Amino acid sequence: MSEQLVTLSRKDFVSDQEVRWCPGCGDYAILAAVQKVMPEFQVPREKTVFVSGIGCSSRFPYYMNTYGFHTIHGRAPAVATGIKLANPELDVWVATGDGDGLSIGGNHLMHALRRNVDLKILLFNNRIYGLTKGQYSPTSVLGQKTKSTPFGVVDHPMSPVAFALGANARFVARTIDVLTTKHMPDMLRRTHDHKGASFLEIFQNCNVFNDGAFDYFVEKDVAADRQLFLEHGKPMVFGAKRDKGLRLKPGKLELEVVQLGDNGVTEADVLVHDETNLPLAFLLGQLEPPEFPIALGVLYCNPAPTYERMVHDQVNATREKLGAGDLDKLFRAGNTWKVG
Amino acid sequence: MSEQLVTLSRKDFVSDQEVRWCPGCGDYAILAAVQKVMPEFQVPREKTVFVSGIGCSSRFPYYMNTYGFHTIHGRAPAVATGIKLANPELDVWVATGDGDGLSIGGNHLMHALRRNVDLKILLFNNRIYGLTKGQYSPTSVLGQKTKSTPFGVVDHPMSPVAFALGANARFVARTIDVLTTKHMPDMLRRTHDHKGASFLEIFQNCNVFNDGAFDYFVEKDVAADRQLFLEHGKPMVFGAKRDKGLRLKPGKLELEVVQLGDNGVTEADVLVHDETNLPLAFLLGQLEPPEFPIALGVLYCNPAPTYERMVHDQVNATREKLGAGDLDKLFRAGNTWKVG
Amino acid sequence: MDHVESTTSKVTGKLPTEEIDSVVIRFAGDSGDGMQLTGTQFTQATALQGNDLATFPDFPAEIRAPAGTTFGVSAFQIQFASFDVLTPGDAPDALVAMNPAALRVHLKDLPRGGLLIVNSGAFTPGNLKKAGYETNPIEDGSLDGYRLVSVDISKATLAATQPFGLSQKEALRCKNMWTLGLAFWLYDRDRQSTIDGLRKQFAKRPEIADANIAALNAGHAYGETIELPSGMSRLIVPKAKYEPGLYRNTTGNEATAWGLIAGCQSAGIPMMLGSYPITPASDILHYLSALKHFGVVTFQAEDEIAAICAAIGASFSGSLGVTTTSGPGMALKTEAMGLAVVTELPLVIVDIQRGGPSTGLPTKTEQSDLLQAVVGRNADTPLAVLAAATPGDCFTLAIEAVRIATKYMTPVILLTDGYLANGAEPWRIPEASALPKFPVHLRTEAAGFHPFLRDPDTLGRAWAVPGTPELLHRIGGLEKDYDSGNISYDAANHHKMTKTRAAKIAGIARDIPLQTVHEGEDSGDMLVVSWGSTYGAVLQGVRNARRRGLKVSHAHVRYMSPFPRNLGEVLSRFKKILVPEMNNGQLVKLLRAEYLAPAEGFNKISGQPFRVSEIESKIRETLEA
Amino acid sequence: MDHVESTTSKVTGKLPTEEIDSVVIRFAGDSGDGMQLTGTQFTQATALQGNDLATFPDFPAEIRAPAGTTFGVSAFQIQFASFDVLTPGDAPDALVAMNPAALRVHLKDLPRGGLLIVNSGAFTPGNLKKAGYETNPIEDGSLDGYRLVSVDISKATLAATQPFGLSQKEALRCKNMWTLGLAFWLYDRDRQSTIDGLRKQFAKRPEIADANIAALNAGHAYGETIELPSGMSRLIVPKAKYEPGLYRNTTGNEATAWGLIAGCQSAGIPMMLGSYPITPASDILHYLSALKHFGVVTFQAEDEIAAICAAIGASFSGSLGVTTTSGPGMALKTEAMGLAVVTELPLVIVDIQRGGPSTGLPTKTEQSDLLQAVVGRNADTPLAVLAAATPGDCFTLAIEAVRIATKYMTPVILLTDGYLANGAEPWRIPEASALPKFPVHLRTEAAGFHPFLRDPDTLGRAWAVPGTPELLHRIGGLEKDYDSGNISYDAANHHKMTKTRAAKIAGIARDIPLQTVHEGEDSGDMLVVSWGSTYGAVLQGVRNARRRGLKVSHAHVRYMSPFPRNLGEVLSRFKKILVPEMNNGQLVKLLRAEYLAPAEGFNKISGQPFRVSEIESKIRETLEA
């Protein structure tokens, strides 16, 4: 009864529910990109589950024609962990926001990453609480005026990728909602293909409550100079003319931007990306325009055994050692006595 | 009525409550060290508050003759944030465990660190749940057999310092319960003196449920070779004969252990510790014996404005701009009308 | 189509005016049509005109639902009258529908013969289809029987705003002001407050202010030239008789924020709000965040648990800790409430109830957190619970919550709901100096001190805050010794402490007003008991029933835990007791359990307030049964 | 001092034996003295001997409190008898006190004339001081009036274990086995099961096993030569009359774990336990973690919220999600329970109640989470609640919880408490094949499917799990349309769904046993109603009262929500209704609210179970009032 996989197309992943985001919201682009890449994975729709918390971004599952669970605020990683533990065969995705995933749900996200549960986690970072109409979030920037900070934010913001790396995540990547043609789909593919907890931060524009939050590196005139596309094994070159690079300051753990061609600097001097180097990923996650370009792509990828695999291996090993559980044996183990 | 500060001694910080830890528990040494250094800070006892969650370690406040609040499991950082916001004059300490602070309370701890609330946070890491009699914690190691993992832990453990750095902590340090004479007191001093959220991980032996968890770098015969004491501006030298050092692999973001004297390696080749370098701190936090020594001391210290300061500066600025709040004015602002 | 049509015969020329007691009008349109603003402005002008009023904003859960959809319809209803207005009205006398979806959703509530104003310009094939209309109802005769005014408001607005050089999109945004202008004309309201408001709001973009004002004026002028359906007059609602004083409009959330500030001033202590945004409570956080000059510290926590915990910490430090939330957030605070109860710290928890369970109906109102508030915690964990009756009552009870919390050293839950939170009513502005004063005395004397030393009258414990010399002490979640405040696992002590905590809360009954019968005789066949926001509908329902000769009285409960000490006695004087609630029966359970009173529930769980008529017919039915 | 002293006149030589119906013995000592092990071993041997029994372990909150302190005292009480034992006994007939602190804490419970065995070797000046004794009670005459056996157990143990070359510390650890040996002799129990147990436990360190066995034998031998206080005999308690069958001892937590596994086998689905450690619930997690070969997945989550959420996720995936916790953890699960209710997923939530509020008295028992379980959530959030009466009943009701959860697609709360969790009773082992079977039918047919399609009988919705082709669907916390399962904000639909959720739970009443009167007439002057672990004490109290001629009956409620459908009718047949509870009055509230029954509470909130005598005298008092 399973589906004819090859015949699935984008449309098969579109549910019959009306999409209820504000016109112009970046969430549309993400939804379209996900629906576009899903057929490529050759996973039957019935084996795919989208799990979310609460927030605009968390409405995502309703729009995917797969199984879906719109849970409660912040708890999607925990629910998803249960889903995956109960049935490791399922392809489980988590859609969450900067509030849902990093504020109320920070702990669950951290532990799902640490345990390396095989979940594909999409964090829609719009640096605002959309659904509740515009309060600041843990990624909102200092000074940002929002409904709950009429005089400006005074909380130091957090970096989702630093957080994920600090939590021992084995796959950390980043993209932007506007990169619809290639980069976002590519990142979704990588996110899917990594076995274990995959963490993809997507900068997403909330055009109603935080419009233009990412303009400082997304606007046409600055994009090329402020976006660094990481590729494993490739030098970190960027710029409209691809004439800038990142270099490790000699003998130090600091990066600097170099101009190719100046003072004899060539591409060979530029640092080569290594997805498996954790401190490098951490360093790249710190880069912020205008001083540095924002690092996009796979910052870190270093697979390890997944949690649900280890759990079930243990279940199986125990069963092999002790035999399938037998209630009669269990009840009668230890001291018993007969009456009558 | 305030206390004669200079006359305070260790004993003044000992409360009248009987200490109720198991004989031999590492918590005793930490308590003694804290009571020893407190008088040095010249903070009146009534301005000092110890806040904790639940766990063996969280009984700490009862034993300190200061103000204290033994709250609920995992919530100490949140309660402490409220205490500090309400009265920034207070010297607020948080005592927490690896379960209390990193499992149930991970999110509050993360956000307190991120916001840079001026709290002195002591994390008693015994890699076990003590109070509930021996279940594994998020820092328990793979394979560890505990009450809830009779066949061994399958959760990848987390690193408290990586977590703290990932959360944007501005002060991260580490010590061991057995280093009672100098290192632990020193670290407590540094923890206290840093303005902002200070995070001190203390490896603490639970001799009942996880005895010897740290023997692999604490035992006499291995200690010198497996403990690296960091000092800002000093080369990272260690070993019984102080003949080993850490070096950055040329052009890479990786460390290696070098033998001083071998192949002409001298102290000058050894990496110099820089407390203000975040990626370095992250790298140091990853080091694990036997391959590397464990990094002790201040891994990272890079002060920033504290949260409660920024909050109150904003309150004051608003008051200056708008005048002290006047209810009559508030009620009458906007459209009103008179009747009769 | 910018002419006036009517399916009934037409009258031309200037309309006669007619005096009338009360009017209910409902504005409905797309979320993007600015209906909430229209409603608020209409309310403002109506209040200034001296009518009593009540409002009911009803908006979708979506931030900005796609244009033209039925789920994106936003509505605002107001009743204004020359008498004491208790509800926003059961059914509208007039309905404004800015597009087909609004018509689709709201027409069913308009009685036959009601005035129906539609923006014909929005009745495009696309919009009709989205709303599920196969033919255009303006044209297919299906609106026969209503007094229809069909006018192309879009076009009229574009024309009116044309001089100001706005983009078409911006210009169309002024549609709501055109509509408001027409409504102002119809009900003879003054435009000035709206004009002033627009000038202020768009101070930085005067062309937008100008365009909006032009649209407003055009809509008004349109009224002058209108051909209204037959039988219609321009309606004049005389001023209501108010107690003398200075008035303003206030919503429940605003009143709550202000009451909390006022309460803390009365107590003489600073306030620390720990909160996490959640509909429909977020506005309290917004309001208080902007009132930093009152010395309020607002802390947007990482979640509801941190929010209440920070508030508890602040109370430990000598501020009043406050936390504001709604159902799912209340649920999360459960454990920490227990900590506040056992440590006996003052704390105010405001719960703006909404439809549940779980995420439920976030933007709809409900009264279903009562049992949770009163008994919904692990162990025996008594605390005080108050419930506001009207938007203005939120102010009074917020002050009362602060008083009880600080005097009895206890958490107090203040229940309001989505309907009160967003609904507005005229509010007589008090003089700050006339507000109750109840200064807190923090303990400073060392002699005889221990942290659980109790005031023999209130049983409230001593509040000694960090920073106070010589009173060093530790508190926490473990059981305390009655006589020393130290940890105690003693069996008899636990019994005594549990009984003491209960007695402390029960004792508050001596310190609150007796229960009164609000309407009707003090005893008799039937008493209707209400609580919370159903106050207005129930009172009106009882009044109507009495007017029709039914023997029924009304009592409204504002103190939910403890109950007023004479409540049982009041109930015992009636044969039948009816308890209408917007839940599946909660107060009714408490009354039956407490007093063995034969109370019966009347329950509406639709996320919508009761209609007066529903109450009235239920009274009749019950009396006849 | 290793001789026998007695303050009363002495009898020398071999003691006569005497038959007696029942004995209550309490072992008390330092946490480090191994009293729990002593108690368990005594229980084991007693069960094998064919007596009925009930036990009450009572240990401190501290892991290992400093030696010799009163707060470090750990105790274990057992009643065993030739009749049906319902409680561990009110007061001990015999008390073993291993040190002065144990004497200090427990002597007050020993009736005058009771047998008191003390380890005189622990009555050192230091220990006496820690226990607050100024003079040695063994010597100062203050124990006159008890039948005192004072023996230096420490010394005797060292002597007995000397051959095995243990360290002094290790050797002294065998003290408890020496004491057990003496107790075995006194009550004529067989040593074999203990000896077998020791050999097994210390298989890797045979010298320790040998030393313990030597101590055990030495204590036993000591009995042979003992000079007991006058009037003492060696006591023989004849076998109890049991239903024929194979028996074992079980604690409530073990029985719960097994019942959950059995229930899932009966349902034919796998089990996923999401849990977070908390006293006194952790053992269930421990037991299930070791039973992985039953296909159980255990997940120790980061907190209680994650634990229940993972369980909900697992249920969504077609496992039975289970979560186990105690009070503070229950509080944290509140919000997620609402999600399970609104998504109508099966889920079993086990709450091992403990003393509160907040952290409270973590190791003490209480019944104070009942109201939380039944109504303590935001909004109208009905679910099923069961409460176990005895350790063995935990097994039965755990299976029943699984049955109801899967049949009705609902969360079920199973309430037990600290007393049941750790207390043991003999349990007749069922044949696995004889357990009820209730296989779950997961939905696979696509025709007509939507996720909230209901079984017309149970109102349970269709359970279609990910992996099932063609049944793709989304669920969540927002209100659902009755007819499609899609999100709905419709007013009438919300009313209907709220009523349907309530009706589904209410309907379970048709599927559970009728309420019976357990003891006494079916109608009359007075009914005592109990629930949960007070079962035994209340039943015994009623039996005693009846034996004394009082007209009183007993009903025990195990189904708390919904109640058995005839419960109101049962109550209505009695004039007075007394509801003893280990809380400040919770079931009594529900009975009054539901049935307007004039029930009155009898409350003990001391973290200790009721004594039979307390129940008995309250019955007399109530009847006389």
Ligand SMILES: Cc1ncc(C[n+]2csc(CCOP(=O)(O)OP(=O)(O)O)c2C)c(N)n1
């Ligand atoms: C327990 C609980 N607290 C608060 C809320 C209210 N709430 C819903 S979504 C949200 C924040 C959403 O922000 P984010 O995750 O960034 O999502 P976005 O809307 O920006 O996509 C909040 C506070 C809730 N639904 N439940």
Ligand SMILES: Cc1ncc(C[n+]2csc(CCOP(=O)(O)OP(=O)(O)O)c2C)c(N)n1
């Ligand atoms: C809400 C809640 N859940 C669970 C518990 C039980 N509990 C108390 S302490 C603890 C873990 C303690 O571990 P840790 O923080 O490492 O402290 P330690 O005892 O090891 O010092 C747990 C699970 C509790 N008290 N409250």
Ligand code: SF4
């Ligand atoms: S509020 Fe922002 S994030 Fe939410 S749907 Fe609208 S634009 Fe998107």
Ligand code: SF4
């Ligand atoms: S259980 Fe472990 S951590 Fe707790 S007091 Fe005992 S030794 Fe210390």
Ligand SMILES: [Mg+2]
């Ligand atoms: Mg967001």
Ligand SMILES: [Mg+2]
């Ligand atoms: Mg620990």
